[in-house]
Amino acid sequence: MEAIAQKIREAAAKLLSEGAVDCVIGYAKGTVPMRDYPYFAYTPEEAQNLTWSPFCTNNLANFLIRRTAGEVGKVAIVAQGCVSRSIVGLIKENQITREQVYILGVPSHGMVDRRKVEARFPLKTITEVLVDGEDLIVKGKGFEERIPQKEVRRSNCYTCVQRNPVIVDEVVAEDGPNDWGGNIDAVAAPWEKLEPLQRWAAFEETVKDCIRCYACRDACPLCYCHVCFVDESQPQWCGKGQDEADVATFHILRAFHCAGRCTDCGACESACPMGIKVRRFTSKIEKDVRQLYDYTPGLDLESTPPLSVYRPNDPQEFIK
Amino acid sequence: MNNLLEYIGIEPGRLHFSWISSAEATKFQDTVIKVTDAVKALGPAQRMVKDIRRVA
Numbered sequence: 231m232e233a234i235a236q237k238i239r240e241a242a243a244k245l246l247s248e249g250a251v252d253c254v255i256g257y258a259k260g261t262v263p264m265r266d267y268p269y270f271a272y273t274p275e276e277a278q279n280l281t282w283s284p285f286c287t288n289n290l291a292n293f294l295i296r297r298t299a300g301e302v303g304k305v306a307i308v309a310q311g312c313v314s315r316s317i318v319g320l321i322k323e324n325q326i327t328r329e330q331v332y333i334l335g336v337p338s339h340g341m342v343d344r345r346k347v348e349a350r351f352p353l354k355t356i357t358e359v360l361v362d363g364e365d366l367i368v369k370g371k372g373f374e375e376r377i378p379q380k381e382v383r384r385s386n387c388y389t390c391v392q393r394n395p396v397i398v399d400e401v402v403a404e405d406g407p408n409d410w411g412g413n414i415d416a417v418a419a420p421w422e423k424l425e426p427l428q429r430w431a432a433f434e435e436t437v438k439d440c441i442r443c444y445a446c447r448d449a450c451p452l453c454y455c456h457v458c459f460v461d462e463s464q465p466q467w468c469g470k471g472q473d474e475a476d477v478a479t480f481h482i483l484r485a486f487h488c489a490g491r492c493t494d495c496g497a498c499e500s501a502c503p504m505g506i507k508v509r510r511f512t513s514k515i516e517k518d519v520r521q522l523y524d525y526t527p528g529l530d531l532e533s534t535p536p537l538s539v540y541r542p543n544d545p546q547e548f549i550k
Numbered sequence: 551m552n553n554l555l556e557y558i559g560i561e562p563g564r565l566h567f568s569w570i571s572s573a574e575a576t577k578f579q580d581t582v583i584k585v586t587d588a589v590k591a592l593g594p595a596q597r598m599v600k601d602i603r604r605v606a
Binding site: 419421422424426427428429430431432433469473475476478479482485486511514515518548549550 | 600
């Protein structure tokens, strides 16, 4: 892990000192354990702050968009499988061009869900978490424990199908195995087996803690609209408060806007301060697109996204 | 969309989709009758309802 971080720092410093890119987007070590944050290195010295760990849960592709018009410089980005898939999506949706971005490819080893680690130490404060091979060493006042990373990974990382980056300009670390062997169809859309009444109850239970902070939206590389539908006031599509109908509208529509685009990177779920399992709805859409349209987003630059093309054999049983 | 709403527990039959040309008046009429009958049969919506007395 540290070896990869060192290679990222070297590659970033080289790019910046040569002037090949203006900025390298990567991760830096957070001030709180397990919270490594997105970092923008503009000088070779700043590049030394870059890191790579199992706590890099943000999707960096999010920072490639919304660049000011006329900004032509190139940025480099550290990308594992899911981030590279999001970059492919952004290129396809004409948000960025392939030439604007220099991709430092890293295979993903799966990211850790900090909540799963915290849940193992109820009422205790974790002051430091170190990575030791395949294990984490969790330290706090009066305790030190070793837990295998594979027990506390984020749920979307278990069923990842693309750990290696799909497009790359510079390989920082050699590709590893592409999946973990998890079956996404077995776990996606967990409410499908419930009765309609139970489904609604499950949905309400899932979103009941939502504080409408929109962290899920802001962390999502797909949510790049300049004005989100929840922020519009003329007309106001969705109320601003925490009325359950408004909360439900926000979550349903946000999930639906990601149809055919969501790469299941899990950034939304990791960003949620309330621990809402956002993927319970996005995974349903992701599964439908995969099964009805035989499409997995972000795997190549050539294929056309299912919702932007008409095919005579598109599923249309729902139209009466 | 239909799949997603059913997935989160909105009753099937509350949401309808149709292709109707502006020249298809009879199809429009038939569809509206079918839709209203289907929705009436389900009764008043209990989910995704904003109760103004509770909100205000």
